Amino acid sequence: MALRTADILYKDRLAGALTETAGRGTRFTYAPGWTEDIACCFPAVRREHEWARGLHPFFEHLAPEGWLREQQARVAHVIEEDDLGLLLRYGADCIGAVSLRLPDEIAPAPEITEATASPGRTVSGIQKKLLVVKDGNGFRPAASQGLAPYIAKFNSERINTLVRNEALSLRWTAAVLGANEVTKFELAHVSVVEETALIVSRFDRGARGEKLxxxxxxxxxxxxxxxxxxxxxxxxxxxxxxxxxxxxxxxxxxxxxxxxxxxxxxxxxxxxxxxxxxxxxxxxxxxxxxxxxxxxxxxxxxxxxxxxxxxxxxxxxxxxxxxxxxxxxxxxxxxxxxxxxxxxxxxxxxxxxxxxxxxxxxxxxxxxxxxxxxxxxxxxxxxxxxxx
CATH class of the missing domain: 1.10.1070.20 (Phosphatidylinositol 3-kinase Catalytic Subunit; Chain A, Domain 5)
Incomplete structure (x- = not known):
């Protein structure tokens, strides 16, 4: 099987490359002239960072889990266990400032349009969740382009009180610790999914959508x-x-x-x-x-x-x-x-x-x-x- 490579972007600027190695590991290499750390575990004074087996944990933890992982793997026809494959399809907008894309010389994959797969975006966590945008009095799944400043979290099939529970837990925690110590949230309806969700404001995005x-x-x-x-x-x-x-x-x-x-x-x-x-x-x-x-x-x-x-x-x-x-x-x-x-x-x-x-x-x-x-x-x- 051919070894795959991804461009690694930091705040949408090319910071380096992630490459699979012959030993079934991965190597992240900073681009020539890049001097800024993109992560605590990737100090730029060291130009190469190799992980012996599988995808480096920093990138692995950017990938989806649970319900969204199943959705994205199914829609993109990617093996569910293939973290790098999922990130190559959905890693243009990850949590934080780091994102992934196919190198320019590789032909792009077919565009994903299914709303409940969060096309071009991903978010980690086991719970059923999607990146969403405001739509009138409610919210809708985010498209592949544009801002996606909110995360919608839903009940699971097994537990129908998750949304109510987290809303109450966050409200009580904010009252005890202070509102600034807790993420901003609200309850609202999400179209397409047609469910009420806990809507969390992303604090990894600035007021104009800039990546933090x-x-x-x-x-x-x-x-x-x-x-x-x-x-x-x-x-x-x-x-x-x-x-x-x-x-x-x-x-x-x-x-x-x-x-x-x-x-x-x-x-x-x-x-x-x-x-x-x-x-x-x-x-x-x-x-x-x-x-x-x-x-x-x-x-x-x-x-x-x-x-x-x-x-x-x-x-x-x-x-x-x-x-x-x-x-x-x-x-x-x-x-x-x-x-x-x-x-x-x-x-x-x-x-x-x-x-x-x-x-x-x-x-x-x-x-x-x-x-x-x-x-x-x-x-x-x-x-x-x-x-x-």
Whole structure:
């Protein structure tokens, strides 16, 4: 089989080339004269970056997962396991500032027009999702050209409360941490799909659609995705703290933001806060911890793993064991001052009291109602962690 090559663009400028190697790996090579890092794992002082087996994890984590992966593979007639093949067809608009295209000397593939395959664009994540644009009072799938400033996230066939859950989780998290700490979102109808979705504003795009650098922690750590998508769980929360210390333009501030966020994730029952749910975002000051996203009360679903997604102190921690002493100790071990840890707990106690109306069940809802069960999980976690 012929070895394939892709042009690698950074903010739509040719930055280098990605080539398959004879040993079934891949090699990224910077273009002559290029001096800017396109990613934490690709320092430009080193001109070539090789990965021995398969697609380099940085690019692998740009590829779609789950429902969108199935859609895109089917429409493009690409083998579902072929990450590079999918990115060559859909990688013109990836999350972040890096994109892929066929070299000029290779004839372009037939244009993809099916709206639910996000032609020319891709977004990672297991959940059913599409890139969308505003259309009157609702939204519609984005075409292959033009802006695509929003991500629509839908319910799955198995769980019909995902949209409601994430909307409530984000709203409560924003009330506790502050609105600027959480991605902007709304609920709206998406035509063609004909469903109501959680619409998330992309913070990796500027006001005029300009691409901003955004890297998740799985990319930064070069964690292979794995056939079962388990690579994003193969790490510790201490690793995220180390990333912030090394790459953030404001390490002390972002370390505290990360710590506060992790506590709130434990309070809201979010056991799925894995490496891809923490990212560094380009700002005028440099790379900073991005707003929170993909926040979900997973503890509400029977059969879902009730352990935190990453390890703490070298071990997996059950949600019920994530208590105040453990999380205080974690804050100190990642280098936060005692006064910062104490202040965090004090602030969160005050904010969860203010946020209580958001998760107050409707008067007509029974004891097994969604909001009732959601509130019970949060209330128990607040008692366990904050003593509130």
């Amino acid at each position: 650098r955004l890297e998740d922690c799985a990319q930064i750590l070069c964690k292979p995705r794995g056939q079962d998508y388990a690579g994003k769980y193969d790490a510790a929360y201490e690793d995220i703290a180390s990333i912030i210390k090394r790459y953030s333009a404001r390490p002390p501030i972002d370390l505290l933001r990360f710590y506060r966020r992790l506590l709130v994730f434990a309070l809201v029952g979010n056991c799925d806060a894995h490496l891809k749910n923490f990212s560094l975002l380009e700002t005028p000051a440099g790379l900073r911890l991005s707003p929170a996203y993909d926040v979900l009360n997973t503890a509400i679903y029977d059969g879902f793993d009730q352990t935190l997604a990453l390890t703490i102190g070298g071990r997996k921690v059950n949600l019920d064991a994530a208590d105040g002493p453990l999380l205080r100790r974690f804050g100190l071990e990642i280098g936060l001052p005692t006064r910062a840890v104490d202040q965090t707990f004090s602030d969160l106690k005050r904010q969860v009291r203010k946020a209580a109306p958001i998760i107050t069940p409707p008067a007509a809802e029974g004891p097994d109602g969604f909001v009732t069960r959601f509130a019970e999980i949060v209330t128990n976690a607040c008692l366990r962690i904050l003593g509130e």
